[in-house]
Structure formats: C-alpha cells, structure tokens
Amino acid sequence: MSNIxxxxxxxxxxxxxxxxxxxxxxxxxxxxxxxxxxxHNAGFLAIDYIAEKFGARIDRLKFHATVGEANxxxxxxxLMKPTTLxxxxxxxxGEAAAFYKIPPERVLVLHDEISFDAGIIRIRRKGSAGGxxxxxxxxxxxxxxxxxxxxxxxxxxPNPEYDLADWVLGKMPESDIKALKARFDDIACAAEMIVSxxxxxxxxxYSK
Numbered sequence: 001m002s003n004i005x006x007x008x009x010x011x012x013x014x015x016x017x018x019x020x021x022x023x024x025x026x027x028x029x030x031x032x033x034x035x036x037x038x039x040h041n042a043g044f045l046a047i048d049y050i051a052e053k054f055g056a057r058i059d060r061l062k063f064h065a066t067v068g069e070a071n072x073x074x075x076x077x078x079l080m081k082p083t084t085l086x087x088x089x090x091x092x093x094g095e096a097a098a099f100y101k102i103p104p105e106r107v108l109v110l111h112d113e114i115s116f117d118a119g120i121i122r123i124r125r126k127g128s129a130g131g132x133x134x135x136x137x138x139x140x141x142x143x144x145x146x147x148x149x150x151x152x153x154x155x156x157x158p159n160p161e162y163d164l165a166d167w168v169l170g171k172m173p174e175s176d177i178k179a180l181k182a183r184f185d186d187i188a189c190a191a192e193m194i195v196s197x198x199x200x201x202x203x204x205x206y207s208k
Contacts, residue, residue, distance in 0.1 A: 019076045021069065021100045023195050025050065026080040026093050028111040028134040030169075039154040040168040042112040042180060043134075044081055046152060049184040050191055051079050063099065065092040073195035089134040094141030104147040108194055109138060110187065112168065116153025119179030123190060123203045124149050148194055150187055152180065 027047025028040075035041055051058050056070035058079050065080045078100070082092035097107055104126075111134055116122065126146040129135035139145045155176060157167045172180070186206050193202035 021078045022075045022102065023072070023077045023106045023108070024080060024093070024096055024100070024102055025072075025077055025108045025110065025191055025195075026065075026082065026089070026138075028086060028089050028109065029081065030085050031081075031083050035169070037171055037177065038169050039114075039172055039176075040086055040112055042152040042154050043110040045180065046110045046150070046184055046187050047079055047081060049181075050188045053185070053188045063092050063096040065096070067096075073192045075195050077195060086137075087133045088137055090137030090139070090141030093138050097142060104142045104144055107138075107142065107147040108191060109135065109147055109149040110191075111135060111149060111151060112154045113151035114154060114156055114164075114168065116151065116155075117179075118153055118155045118172070118176035119183050120153035121183055121187060121190075121206060122151040122153075123194070123199065123207045124151065125199055125203075148199055150190060152183070152187070154180075 025047060027043035029035065029044030030040055048058065051068055051070065054070040054072050056068040056079055058066050058068035058081055060067050063080070064084050065082045068079045070077050070079055078096060080092060080096060082089045084091050093107060111132060125148055128145060129139055138147065157164065190202040190206040193199070
C-alpha cells in the first residue's frame with residue numbers, strides 16, 4: 001500500500017510543478033551581511049527553512065526580490081525575499097501578485113513581531129500593519145490588508161525608551177536564535193496548511 005501512496009504523491013507533485021504559480025509566500029527582512037541574524041530578519045530565516053524543507057532554492061532575481069518555486073500543499077508556490085529593504089517590501093510583493101494575478105488572500109507573509117517573546121508564533125488571517133513598516137508597505141501595494149501572516153516573536157524591547165530601530169536591527173543572542181529555529185518546522189507546516197486552505201486548523205494548532 002505504501003507504494004500506491006508514494007505514486008499518488010508523485011502524481012500530485014508532478015501536477016503542481018506544471019501548474020501556474022497560485023500562491024506566494026514572502027519572508028520579510030533586509031538584504032546585506034550587516035543584517036544577517038538581526039531580529040528584523042526573522043522572516044528571511046523562516047522562508048529559507050521552508051525552501052530547504054520543500055526542496056527549493058531561492059536564488060533567482062525577479063520582482064525586486066530573490067525568488068524560488070516549490071510544490072507546497074498541492075500548489076505551485078513562489079517563495080520571495082524582497083531585495084528592497086524592509087520598508088519597501090510591498091514593491092516586490094505587489095509586482096509579483098499583479099504578474100500572477102494572485103489575490104491578497106493567497107499571499108502569506110512571514111514577519112518579525114516585537115510583541116512576543118522569541119519563539120512564539122501567531123497566525124492571522126488579515127489585519128492592520130500594527131506599526132510594522134514592512135506590512136505597511138505591502139498593504140499599500142496590495143488591494144487591502146486581507147493577506148494571511150505568520151508573526152514570529154523576536155522579543156520585546158528591554159524598556160520603553162529603547163530605540164525601536166536599534167532593537168529590531170540588533171543581532172539576536174544565541175538563545176533567541178535557538179528559540180526561533182525550534183519553531184521553524186512548525187512555521188513550515190503551518191504555511192503548508194494555509195496554502196492548502198486550512199488556515200483555521202493552522203491557527204488552532206500552531207498559534208501557541
């Protein structure tokens with residue numbers, strides 16, 4: 001029986017590989033060596049893990065981003081890391097969504113969230129930018145804020161007076177990196193469920 005299931009899986013993957021791109025997953029961050037392992041790059045780190053898990057490479061320049069494609073949840077998915085820097089992420093996302101005629105509901109955004117401790121994730125169906133400049137830009141370049149997102153906790157500022165830019169652009173301590181990496185597989189599984197149309201199940205299972 002296992003051989004039959006393997007055959008069905010291969011057929012499904014083959015069908016997805018020849019279908020047009022029908023979903024976008026974008027990880028937010030800033031390009032450049034100086035930004036590696038900073039809190040603001042949690043989305044980049046998560047989407048790199050997703051690419052590896054699903055056998056894709058994010059290595060082509062297109063839509064003001066480095067991109068790759070993967071078969072996820074029975075769909076052909078465009079994986080994106082905008083090269084515009086965080087505050088202009090919407091330029092890349094809007095261009096790709098317009099090219100493939102993909103509605104906001106089929107654009108999943110992975111981004112850092114300072115309201116949660118490192119390693120906490122929350123899934124939302126839609127919502128405002130909540131002060132996140134990357135999300136502000138995406139909302140400005142898509143028809144609305146109805147795109148799902150996975151919020152990745154990076155830890156709160158040590159005190160209210162601490163400069164926000166200094167905090168999100170600061171390097172993560174090893175303990176926080178470890179906490180994030182421990183959730184990457186959950187993020188990848190949640191992304192697969194969302195692509196498959198099971199966002200309620202993903203929220204119930206992984207928003208903890």
